[in-house]
Amino acid sequence: MDDKTLRQEVLNELEYEPGLDAEHIGVAVERGVVMLSGHVNSYHEKMLTEETVQRVKGVKGIAEEIEVRYPFEKKTADDQIAERAVNVLTWDVRVPEDHIMIKVERGWVTLSGEVDWHYQRLAAADAVRKLGGVVGVNNRVTVKRRASSGDVKRKIEESLKRSAEMEAKAIEVSVSEGRVTLGGHVNAWYERRLAERAAWSAPGVAVVEDHIKVG
Incomplete structure (x- = not known):
C-alpha cells in the first residue's frame, strides 16, 4: 500500500x-x-x-x-486530580487495593507500586487517564516475578499458537528473569500488538522488549 x-x-x-x-x-x-x-x-x-x-x-x-x-483552558488542581485518582482506583475491582502510589505534577500522573499481573498495571493507568485535568500518565508500576523463564516462554508460545490472526512460527521468543524479548516479523501492526499482549499475559513478566518487524 x-x-x-x-x-x-x-x-x-x-x-x-x-x-x-x-x-x-x-x-x-x-x-x-x-x-x-x-x-x-x-x-x-x-x-x-x-x-x-x-x-x-x-x-x-x-x-x-x-x-x-x-x-476553554479548563484546568484542575493537582491535589484534586490526585484525590480523584485515589477514588477511581479504589472503585476499580481490577486494581488491588493499597498497591498503587499516586503522584501528580502539573497534570502529569505518576503511578508506582507492585502488582501480581500486567493487566492490573494496565487497568490502573486506564482508569486514571480518563480523569479530567490529566495531561499524561507515567506508569511505573511493576509486576512481581513468579514463574521460571522456561515456563514463561512455553506459555507465551502456546498463546501465540492459539491465535488465529497471526503466524506464530514467524515470531521468536526469549525469556530471562522476567524480561521477554520478541523478534521475527509480522504483516501488520496489530499483529505485533497481539504478540505483545500474549507476552504480557504470561505470569511473572516484568518487561517486554518488542523487536518484531512489520512488513
Missing part, C-alpha cells in the same frame, strides 16, 4: 471511531510510518487516537505529537 492510500485509510478509521473528534488531528505518512499532530480534548482521546491508528493495516510505526487542550 502506498503512503497516500494509507493516509486516507488512517483518516477514515479516525473518523469512524465514535470516541474521537478527529477534526483537529493531522495525519502524515512516510514509508508506512504515520505522523500524528494537532490537539484533542483529553488524554484519553490522545491514547485512543494511537490505538485507532494501530488497527489500520499497513501501519509500520507511529510518531505522535498530539497536544492535550482542555476546552
